[in-house]
Amino acid sequence: MKKVITGNQAVAYGVILSRVDVISAYPITPQTTIVEELSELTASGRMKTVFLKVESEHSAMAALIGASTGGVRCFTATSSHGLAYMHEMLHWASGARLPIVLVNVNRAIAPPWNIWSDQSDSLSQRDTGWVQLYCEHNQEVLDTVVQAYRVAESVKLPVMVVLDAYVLSHTSEPVEIPTAEKVDAFLPPYCPEYPIDTQEPAAFSTIATPDHFLEFRYKIERAMEQVPEIAKKVDEDFRSRFGRGYGAIERYGKEEAEILLMTSGTVTGTSRIVVEKLIGKGYDVAGLKIKRFRPFPIEEIYKEIKGAKKVAVIDRNLSAGVGGIFAQELRASLYSREKRPQIFGFVSGLGGRDITPELIEEAVQYTVDHPRPEEEILWLGLKK
Amino acid sequence: MSDPIQFKGASQMPMISVSFGHMDWNKTGAWRAQRPFYEDKTPPCSAACPVGNDIVGFIQKITEEDFEGAWNLIKQENPFPGVCGRVCFHPCESKCNRGDYDEPITIHGLERFVSDFASSLNRKMEKVPRVRKGKIAVIGSGPAGMSCAYHLAKLDYDVTVFESSSSAGGLLRTGIPSYRLPKGVLDKEISNIEQLGVEIRTGVSCGKNLELDGLRDYQAIFIATGAHQSRGLHIPGEKGRSVFSGLDLLKKINLSKRVRLGDKVAIIGGGNTAIDAARSVIRLGKKPTILYRRSKEEMPAFGEEIAEAIEEGAKIRYLVNPIHIQQKDGLRRLECLRMELGDKDESGRRRPVPIPNSNFFFEADSVIIAAGEEAEVSFLPKGMEKRRGIVLTQRDGSTGIKGIFAGGDLTSNQRTVAHAIGSGKKAALAIDCYLSGKDSEEATRQILIGDGPSISIFRYLHPEERLMNPHVVTFNELNTDYFEPLERRRESKGVVKKRIKGFGEVTSGYTKGSALEEAERCFSCGTCNRCENCYVFCPDASIIKAEGVFSRQVDYDFCKGCGICFSECPRGAISLEEEAR
Numbered sequence: 001m002k003k004v005i006t007g008n009q010a011v012a013y014g015v016i017l018s019r020v021d022v023i024s025a026y027p028i029t030p031q032t033t034i035v036e037e038l039s040e041l042t043a044s045g046r047m048k049t050v051f052l053k054v055e056s057e058h059s060a061m062a063a064l065i066g067a068s069t070g071g072v073r074c075f076t077a078t079s080s081h082g083l084a085y086m087h088e089m090l091h092w093a094s095g096a097r098l099p100i101v102l103v104n105v106n107r108a109i110a111p112p113w114n115i116w117s118d119q120s121d122s123l124s125q126r127d128t129g130w131v132q133l134y135c136e137h138n139q140e141v142l143d144t145v146v147q148a149y150r151v152a153e154s155v156k157l158p159v160m161v162v163l164d165a166y167v168l169s170h171t172s173e174p175v176e177i178p179t180a181e182k183v184d185a186f187l188p189p190y191c192p193e194y195p196i197d198t199q200e201p202a203a204f205s206t207i208a209t210p211d212h213f214l215e216f217r218y219k220i221e222r223a224m225e226q227v228p229e230i231a232k233k234v235d236e237d238f239r240s241r242f243g244r245g246y247g248a249i250e251r252y253g254k255e256e257a258e259i260l261l262m263t264s265g266t267v268t269g270t271s272r273i274v275v276e277k278l279i280g281k282g283y284d285v286a287g288l289k290i291k292r293f294r295p296f297p298i299e300e301i302y303k304e305i306k307g308a309k310k311v312a313v314i315d316r317n318l319s320a321g322v323g324g325i326f327a328q329e330l331r332a333s334l335y336s337r338e339k340r341p342q343i344f345g346f347v348s349g350l351g352g353r354d355i356t357p358e359l360i361e362e363a364v365q366y367t368v369d370h371p372r373p374e375e376e377i378l379w380l381g382l383k384k
Numbered sequence: 385m386s387d388p389i390q391f392k393g394a395s396q397m398p399m400i401s402v403s404f405g406h407m408d409w410n411k412t413g414a415w416r417a418q419r420p421f422y423e424d425k426t427p428p429c430s431a432a433c434p435v436g437n438d439i440v441g442f443i444q445k446i447t448e449e450d451f452e453g454a455w456n457l458i459k460q461e462n463p464f465p466g467v468c469g470r471v472c473f474h475p476c477e478s479k480c481n482r483g484d485y486d487e488p489i490t491i492h493g494l495e496r497f498v499s500d501f502a503s504s505l506n507r508k509m510e511k512v513p514r515v516r517k518g519k520i521a522v523i524g525s526g527p528a529g530m531s532c533a534y535h536l537a538k539l540d541y542d543v544t545v546f547e548s549s550s551s552a553g554g555l556l557r558t559g560i561p562s563y564r565l566p567k568g569v570l571d572k573e574i575s576n577i578e579q580l581g582v583e584i585r586t587g588v589s590c591g592k593n594l595e596l597d598g599l600r601d602y603q604a605i606f607i608a609t610g611a612h613q614s615r616g617l618h619i620p621g622e623k624g625r626s627v628f629s630g631l632d633l634l635k636k637i638n639l640s641k642r643v644r645l646g647d648k649v650a651i652i653g654g655g656n657t658a659i660d661a662a663r664s665v666i667r668l669g670k671k672p673t674i675l676y677r678r679s680k681e682e683m684p685a686f687g688e689e690i691a692e693a694i695e696e697g698a699k700i701r702y703l704v705n706p707i708h709i710q711q712k713d714g715l716r717r718l719e720c721l722r723m724e725l726g727d728k729d730e731s732g733r734r735r736p737v738p739i740p741n742s743n744f745f746f747e748a749d750s751v752i753i754a755a756g757e758e759a760e761v762s763f764l765p766k767g768m769e770k771r772r773g774i775v776l777t778q779r780d781g782s783t784g785i786k787g788i789f790a791g792g793d794l795t796s797n798q799r800t801v802a803h804a805i806g807s808g809k810k811a812a813l814a815i816d817c818y819l820s821g822k823d824s825e826e827a828t829r830q831i832l833i834g835d836g837p838s839i840s841i842f843r844y845l846h847p848e849e850r851l852m853n854p855h856v857v858t859f860n861e862l863n864t865d866y867f868e869p870l871e872r873r874r875e876s877k878g879v880v881k882k883r884i885k886g887f888g889e890v891t892s893g894y895t896k897g898s899a900l901e902e903a904e905r906c907f908s909c910g911t912c913n914r915c916e917n918c919y920v921f922c923p924d925a926s927i928i929k930a931e932g933v934f935s936r937q938v939d940y941d942f943c944k945g946c947g948i949c950f951s952e953c954p955r956g957a958i959s960l961e962e963e964a965r
Contacts, residue, residue, distance in 0.1 A: 095400075096400055097399050097400050156399060193399055193400075194399075194400070194402055200404070201406045201407075201408070202402055202403060202404045202406075203402065203403040203405075203406075203407065204400065204401075204402050205400060205401055205402075206401045206402065206403045207401065208401040209388075211390065212391060212397065212401070215391070215393065215394040215397055216397070216400070216401060218394050219394055219397070219399060
């Protein structure tokens, strides 16, 4: 059944279809309508879920850590400052290997006060041990939530599903809602590794001295390393059942191209049009959509570099002192590789400013015109 | 503690740091400086109830939709829930802690709901065939007498009730209009008492057919003959034609006798009888005006009924005192004085003081005097102390004469149905103590609700059950974070136009839905209702649930005495005391 729904509603549909047992969340713009939708679904009895009201995002995640340890499927959603407030507990969730799924609606972090789209909130959490998946449209949002549980529960790591504020969260699009039966067949119930049994008490996440701590971290890294393969299988299975799949990255435009345009989130949607137009004008360009940020899909990206000489990366985020984070990750992961195209790191659209087709075209044109970037950070649309 | 584990490497290690050893050996309870414990305390409603109803108890049963259980709880203390649910002045509601939050619980409405529910199921009291312990005579079948008879029957006594009028019920039958208390409700509750084996002999009057000396066969006597004699105004003309006493008027109407009233009726007095008389007069198609010598604030009638009377068209003139009832051309004319309020009198109300030369005339076709009633005490034996129209008794109803007890309006100026029922119950207890050689004072002290004066006969019969600290829970002791403001569910009332056309009941009882909603509002002060907040909040998992059932027990092996359960209990049902050193 197709419905015209917002990205936040798509999140809620993904959650209800995933038969989540416990939801704990604290409202924050622009995530609020997710929480409203889910609490109404719970209150009306349409969803058999325990909805825990909490006084903060820190508590929301803490509650889910308890619930997930107890062996049930958990969900929360947040944004911006809320995610920042959760920071400590994000580490705990991954350290305790709990397959919690969190939806973050990308929003800038203040000051100055701002509620619009910006990836700095989720990317600030890149070192917390969470898988991160960025969505381009509402259908992808719903599908990714469902897929996220299967990936998380397979590798025993938490997954963060990310969508842009307003452009997705509050904008309606037609979305195919899969039937519960089909999702049930795709997503089996969660089986915890260490189920809690009150008759056999155990203490979880107890102290590990320097003798063992390093090894526990090593195990988390190994789990992260399994994600590309498992996520690929999950995505292929999903595609076979529902006819839709997304991969870790997606190439569009020319099969072989001198210039690659790398984007994430909804900027990709705009870039598709720009790339098509520029190819029509004779440009040698292809687009690269990055869906998975953690673990960073360098193998998948490297395959797509082929003969490309330059990669233009548009980042809607800023790590002050370094620049755009996607560009930085790409630079770092290519360093040991044989083929090392020039990386043009564009920073644009912070705090929700539109990244228009004209700006994207400008970025491509700059990349065409320059053998190498004149600066580490190329500001796009900056009013000097 | 076991030795630290050493793994060779990551491949041998589990996914997370986890210990399957347990910490049971670490009895953290040893750290405790203060000890929480479950202790029910007295809710203010029950403490204020002259009958001694377990109000929180029966409301909890309602919330569990166990209406029959609620009825069983009520009838342990009160044989008249249908009556009380309609006519009691509900001091329980005035003391309800919820009144400090938004609006008090409509306790009377819930009591009525339970009674009507039991009535609709045709539930009957069961007479338990047991050896009777002795024969008791009860004189007067009003609420005091019947309550005493009821509790004595439940205590296995053989009880005979003597009633001078032709049917039982006393003032409940003759003094309360049926638009407030339908006769069917009263009949049902009296017949319930009879089913316990109580014999009622009607048409037998004390001092006429029945001399107290003739009751020597009985081991104890309870006298509750009420207060029926109009106090009168002691003014010229009050013995004239077309001058009635309020109670006489109500009695005539209640017994369906003919009443001759003129069109314009003056009613003198400010108590419930005056209001009842006025509203009855309206239903007979006449126009009443109440003349009261003080102001509205001092009026002893219940506020709600004053409001209903005014709604129905009764006029009230305050600060007016008749001094002479005159007859002129068939019309009665009341010569009145205007009054003003002076200093407080012994009742705490401001005394009415006549304004000199303020005389005026008030014309009426009939005059009804409802200025209070006093007891008929002439038939009572010597040795019973009387003062100001009432018989003086001990707290338990015992009089100066061994074996003779008294209660109800005869012994008190608190002339309410609830006080009468309560006094009958106390006398039943006193009679049982008297006949079994127990100290009634001590027995009463054991079963006081709060600091009294009401008692729980349930606790007398089951001394180990439903223990309760006499401390009455105050509003400040509640944790109101767990309650949301919610208006009380109101009982519906007939529209004025319709209700003044007859003596049909004015107020309709709750539906099941409204009763559940209203019961849900109850704070359950001082009484655990298994909300399990303590269980949820205890950081040491030391609130014990046995096989999934909440047990109201603290695991003192591990409770560290943090006091969170105590502070998060919404209703003050957990106490905290310093640990003995």
